[in-house]
Amino acid sequence: MADDDLARPDSGPRTVRNTHPAQRPHPDRLLPTEPRVRDIARGLYAHVRDRPIVSPHGHVDAHLLARDEPFSDPATLFITPDHYVTRMLHAHGVGLDELGVGREALDEASARAVWRRLCEHWPAFRGTPIRYWLDVELAEIFGVEQRLSLQTADETYDAVAARLAEPEFRPRALYRRFGIDALATTDDPCDDLASHAELRDDPSWQGRVLPTFRPDAYLEPAVPDWPQRIKRLGEAADVDTGSYDGYVAALEARRRYFIEHGATATDHGHADLGTEPLQTAEARRIYAAALAGAATEAEATAFRRHMVTEMARMSCDDGLAMALHPGIVRNHHRPTLRRFGPDTGHDLPVRLEVVRALRPLLERYGTHPGFHLILFTVDETVYSREIAPLAGFYPSVYVGAPWWFLDTPDAIRRFRRAVTDSAGFGKTAGFVDDTRAFCSIPARHDLSRRIDAGVLAEFVAEHRPDEEEAAEVLVELVERQPRVAFKLGDVAGAGATT
Amino acid sequence: MADDDLARPDSGPRTVRNTHPAQRPHPDRLLPTEPRVRDIARGLYAHVRDRPIVSPHGHVDAHLLARDEPFSDPATLFITPDHYVTRMLHAHGVGLDELGVGREALDEASARAVWRRLCEHWPAFRGTPIRYWLDVELAEIFGVEQRLSLQTADETYDAVAARLAEPEFRPRALYRRFGIDALATTDDPCDDLASHAELRDDPSWQGRVLPTFRPDAYLEPAVPDWPQRIKRLGEAADVDTGSYDGYVAALEARRRYFIEHGATATDHGHADLGTEPLQTAEARRIYAAALAGAATEAEATAFRRHMVTEMARMSCDDGLAMALHPGIVRNHHRPTLRRFGPDTGHDLPVRLEVVRALRPLLERYGTHPGFHLILFTVDETVYSREIAPLAGFYPSVYVGAPWWFLDTPDAIRRFRRAVTDSAGFGKTAGFVDDTRAFCSIPARHDLSRRIDAGVLAEFVAEHRPDEEEAAEVLVELVERQPRVAFKLGDVAGAGATT
Amino acid sequence: MADDDLARPDSGPRTVRNTHPAQRPHPDRLLPTEPRVRDIARGLYAHVRDRPIVSPHGHVDAHLLARDEPFSDPATLFITPDHYVTRMLHAHGVGLDELGVGREALDEASARAVWRRLCEHWPAFRGTPIRYWLDVELAEIFGVEQRLSLQTADETYDAVAARLAEPEFRPRALYRRFGIDALATTDDPCDDLASHAELRDDPSWQGRVLPTFRPDAYLEPAVPDWPQRIKRLGEAADVDTGSYDGYVAALEARRRYFIEHGATATDHGHADLGTEPLQTAEARRIYAAALAGAATEAEATAFRRHMVTEMARMSCDDGLAMALHPGIVRNHHRPTLRRFGPDTGHDLPVRLEVVRALRPLLERYGTHPGFHLILFTVDETVYSREIAPLAGFYPSVYVGAPWWFLDTPDAIRRFRRAVTDSAGFGKTAGFVDDTRAFCSIPARHDLSRRIDAGVLAEFVAEHRPDEEEAAEVLVELVERQPRVAFKLGDVAGAGATT
Structure with missing residues (x-):
């Protein structure tokens, strides 16, 4: 799905306006840097980019797909239950309580506050796969291509939250x-x-x-x-x-x-x-x-x-x-x-x-x-x-x-x-x-x-x-x-x- | 300081004549080899090349700066107290006694003899960071760009020793x-x-x-x-x-x-x-x-x-x-x-x-x-x-x-x-x-x-x-x-x- | 010996016709991929390509050279005694008995059958040094440049076997x-x-x-x-x-x-x-x-x-x-x-x-x-x-x-x-x-x-x-x-x- 979207400067109403072009995942990302090797890699990758996903081990709950209810909010989807994310924020001094960990469900204000904590500490994730995954998820699933920061926290939260209310963002x-x-x-x-x-x-x-x-x-x-x-x-x-x-x-x-x-x-x-x-x-x-x-x-x-x-x-x-x-x-x-x-x-x-x-x-x-x-x-x-x-x-x-x-x-x-x-x-x-x-x-x-x-x-x-x-x-x-x-x-x- | 010096074929009286041009530290040394990546690296490096040095852990003696006396000789400065250097010479059969280790102070003849031992075994350091550091120190601090060898031992010793007598080579x-x-x-x-x-x-x-x-x-x-x-x-x-x-x-x-x-x-x-x-x-x-x-x-x-x-x-x-x-x-x-x-x-x-x-x-x-x-x-x-x-x-x-x-x-x-x-x-x-x-x-x-x-x-x-x-x-x-x-x-x- | 042979499309009667050109070992194989670095590597490699081999540790039997008898067959030469090869076949479900391991000598039918087992499982060796060594040995010593597979098994077996009967393929x-x-x-x-x-x-x-x-x-x-x-x-x-x-x-x-x-x-x-x-x-x-x-x-x-x-x-x-x-x-x-x-x-x-x-x-x-x-x-x-x-x-x-x-x-x-x-x-x-x-x-x-x-x-x-x-x-x-x-x-x- 990536390349065409990436080539188009405006991919329609689902895309939050991009204030920082580099945030958009590059079609060649993670491929080797030597030009000839990258060419070969591009060709190889094209063979498998759109192949089905086989996931033989993971921790998604079958309940999620059986019930097929909308995800509640961006923080619960991306942050609170994901210890990859919360551990790094914790390492930078954010208490797990500030991230909703161990609580039942987050109300809208709490969820937004948790999201803001992530956005505030976004530079801490530079160079990590967590940053990479989240950038790609936000852009390719949710059409959010703005770089996370305190300035963009509310706007990106709202954009994701709006998507989650749509039927095509339910689990199934x-x-x-x-x-x-x-x-x-x-x-x-x-x-x-x-x-x-x-x-x-x-x-x-x-x-x-x-x-x-x-x-x-x-x-x-x-x-x-x-x-x-x-x-x-x-x-x-x-x-x-x-x-x-x-x-x-x-x-x-x-x-x-x-x-x-x-x-x-x-x-x-x-x-x-x-x-x-x-x-x-x-x-x-x-x-x-x-x-x-x-x-x-x-x-x-x-x-x-x-x-x-x-x-x-x-x-x-x-x-x-x-x-x-x-x-x-x-x-x-x-x-x-x-x-x-x-x-x-x-x-x-x-x-x-x-x-x-x-x-x-x-x-x-x-x-x-x-x-x-x-x-x-x-x-x-x-x-x-x-x-x-x-x-x-x-x-x-x-x-x-x-x-x-x-x-x-x-x-x-x-x-x-x-x-x-x-x-x-x-x-x-x-x-x-x-x-x-x-x-x-x-x-x-x-x-x-x-x-x-x-x-x-x-x-x-x-x-x-x-x-x-x-x-x-x-x-x-x-x-x-x-x-x-x-x-x-x-x-x-x-x-x-x- | 490097680049300009490197571009100039003759950088004045402080530079020993270079008989082997490759000895001069290259401005791109240690940067990635792929040209586009090297370009990026050059740009990044330029941001920090001249930033101040923060050294939060080391073994320099405060006494050295408090007294601010001239360094005694090239061997005592570069060889005798530096176990990075002496261990490699020892590994190639040079006794630590031949390097002045454990002795109080070296007289001129001894210091020169120690320096010769290093020069004689200089090929043993190929590919090591010790060779890298010494090459850079000699060239960029002392203006000595000759490759060390038995042939150049006395000349390089003299060149460093002459610098050490100058006020601008005191510790402070x-x-x-x-x-x-x-x-x-x-x-x-x-x-x-x-x-x-x-x-x-x-x-x-x-x-x-x-x-x-x-x-x-x-x-x-x-x-x-x-x-x-x-x-x-x-x-x-x-x-x-x-x-x-x-x-x-x-x-x-x-x-x-x-x-x-x-x-x-x-x-x-x-x-x-x-x-x-x-x-x-x-x-x-x-x-x-x-x-x-x-x-x-x-x-x-x-x-x-x-x-x-x-x-x-x-x-x-x-x-x-x-x-x-x-x-x-x-x-x-x-x-x-x-x-x-x-x-x-x-x-x-x-x-x-x-x-x-x-x-x-x-x-x-x-x-x-x-x-x-x-x-x-x-x-x-x-x-x-x-x-x-x-x-x-x-x-x-x-x-x-x-x-x-x-x-x-x-x-x-x-x-x-x-x-x-x-x-x-x-x-x-x-x-x-x-x-x-x-x-x-x-x-x-x-x-x-x-x-x-x-x-x-x-x-x-x-x-x-x-x-x-x-x-x-x-x-x-x-x-x-x-x-x-x-x-x-x-x-x-x-x-x-x- | 490699480069000239490689440059010649037809290197004479000793070469089995190559049905897959890529199988021929490339003169630049294993050298760095960045073009300028490869150039340097080519130059360095040329210095040592034809230097004598010093082999200070190995398990070849002196008897082999003392007697100087012809090698018996391709399977005994390449497969049965070489645990690098047999272990990988075993890992893919081939019994060691099917490879002649532990038996005295292989008759022609058995040797051919063992060779076929290797050919059948040739893709299992992709990316391994075993595949690399065998490709190079077959091409550069025996002139066999076909990719191994069930289809080419008999033909390649015969080609190697024919060589082994020649005096110039005796151990000395x-x-x-x-x-x-x-x-x-x-x-x-x-x-x-x-x-x-x-x-x-x-x-x-x-x-x-x-x-x-x-x-x-x-x-x-x-x-x-x-x-x-x-x-x-x-x-x-x-x-x-x-x-x-x-x-x-x-x-x-x-x-x-x-x-x-x-x-x-x-x-x-x-x-x-x-x-x-x-x-x-x-x-x-x-x-x-x-x-x-x-x-x-x-x-x-x-x-x-x-x-x-x-x-x-x-x-x-x-x-x-x-x-x-x-x-x-x-x-x-x-x-x-x-x-x-x-x-x-x-x-x-x-x-x-x-x-x-x-x-x-x-x-x-x-x-x-x-x-x-x-x-x-x-x-x-x-x-x-x-x-x-x-x-x-x-x-x-x-x-x-x-x-x-x-x-x-x-x-x-x-x-x-x-x-x-x-x-x-x-x-x-x-x-x-x-x-x-x-x-x-x-x-x-x-x-x-x-x-x-x-x-x-x-x-x-x-x-x-x-x-x-x-x-x-x-x-x-x-x-x-x-x-x-x-x-x-x-x-x-x-x-x-x-």
């Missing part, structure tokens, strides 16, 4: 406009997936929204309310979880329930990647102790590592792809957690060890036909040293997309340059937006396509693959790789890599 | 010529700061030389002569340090003394970043044991980590910014230490853990208004994984400049590409030269400005910030960020970022 | 054609080095094939058959290894035997870099326990670390250079090990610690005149943080070439950009192909020359060294550095760096 309309082909959510094993069922049974809905089985809290006996969770799990599965065997059966049952509701994958995020299995008797013993609140920290960790390998075992049985994204310290600043809750911007990356930690799991299931293990990281040092070498041997292992703090122009470039040597393109898992900011989905996927086009153009200019092969690779990165890795089913028209 | 004159606006030194808590006071009280001195409170050895009971140090601390503070409470009071008193002498920051370099606090009773117990020489290694470490958090507590009280630069094994080769003393080139970087280690400190003080915590590293892996994400949440945290082994063209580029995604520009601390080589200060800051101009030019060419914003950012990196992070006070004419 | 002829000046093998301390002696005594052989002393299994009491190994070592050395002192004497004797057969270096790959020495009494005690099968795991590790330092001690005595390449978990997937043996693609890199681990060894021997310690890594994070800073102080330490998973275009670029700041060029060890794929040797060295030429061209374009100096550096990287680091003796015509 945007889903269509964004060209989303499949959108995976992230769900609690006890979730009844009612919104997913509602969408599936709605004949007017043509999209595809899949649940993802995310059992973290049920695998970690150290979680404070673990016995209560396990009880709920039993109720949801209609299985007695009073014993370890019942607990395992309940997890298996809930996985089946998810599969019946369209799930193709599970998703796991623990502090480390440990996968050492326990003898069944030992697992039963710790389970009983944990239910009684008597498991030690070491036992709880051992049990969780055992259960991660059990999840791989179940994946070999039921076919769900397994995504692992460890290495985050959650809720680093507990005073903020206590006041504002989780997901408020202080989950922080730590160093990761992959090769030794995954060995028990991979020795058991790493060559199992059809098993898929997708490894994400926020620790770039494991790209060339551990993850790519693993994916270059184990048929089950896929290199997860640059994730979270790394889904940015420079980090994606480093990713491709680091993993391609040992894993090629065909063992990478395609882009993952991992976002709860619905309107950022197209900007994020487009960013990834631009950067991959640029990297491939550089490869072509270095006479590694030729341009025709590079175009084939890029299409595969955009469509085939996420579909294959996350088992989303065939894509029409995409050639097979191997 | 060079301070003015270099355009230094503020220069922080690094000082022992017991130092009486007499040279700082002398400068402050000298009406003929217009510069600004600030002390920095560096209490490392006083916080580490494992240091061999710790009880004696603590005794001296008590004497300096006029507080009885026989008890833990007196010790804390003495540190607080010395901080006040430093503040009275212009200090705005403290500086800390320990083996790790641990910050777990102790109960006061436990701190008192270990302190007493340590004074009696009876603390275990584990207790000494626990005490030091506690005291680092105490330093943060004091910073919240008295407003000194706190700079942390951990992760160095000091004096790796103890035979060299025994023979030549510390700071002789074998302090070596080790891996760092930041997120978990700093959690206790940051949970307590990370959101304290006005607290500034500047994190340096010699471990590049923590840029994108830990330091930038921390600075992108905690208002107190600033990303320290690429430090020591990383204050080089390529490492600074990697730094900006790694931290900007998560921390933007406004949470970085500006350049730090960290040098004891006075004459290298302008070359080092200029290098940093060139590289930052280049990175920003690449951003502009990728259509991220526009050129006008990039120029604003660059000025902020050069002036505003170090002033803000180290609390050096307002800078005239610099716009606020946030 | 290829050795000459490749321009190899010296080729080091990797050998068991008990090896009688008969092939090396045979070559040395053959008046018709003009090449230089050196053995390398690789004692890993003899230093690790944890190896299952260790007592038997030690017995064999005693027999080979004709020394009673029933005591620790005899064991040390046997190792010293075998080192002398290797030196007598031309060895200039030892080679060591353990799980970590630990070098803590033991008291002799303790070493004797653990040795006796280990021979009796009664050493604990901790004792076995302590003994091995002690012996690594003993190896350094012996190197100071007998002058063998010492190459260390730690940080690999061998045989990660034990089911594959059991079925197919070692070196089957699942040796995987792990994180490395260098500075602390090597301290005991370096404090003892790091400044010993003539001692050379060459440090390789598969963990890129230690380049700028640990290895380059060590090489920038210790005269003995050389930075090993980018190794194994890192001997690729992008990783070599990152290597130069990471180590040059602290270690310059003159403390790096030159390129190491480390290959068992004989025909890949020229492609690998050429790749390294192209990338180094490109990096140096970028340095020149940034006005760091000038073009003349860069050319000098490049020649040194190709010839002088490996010769000096591995003590291969003088090279005619190469200027000294220091």
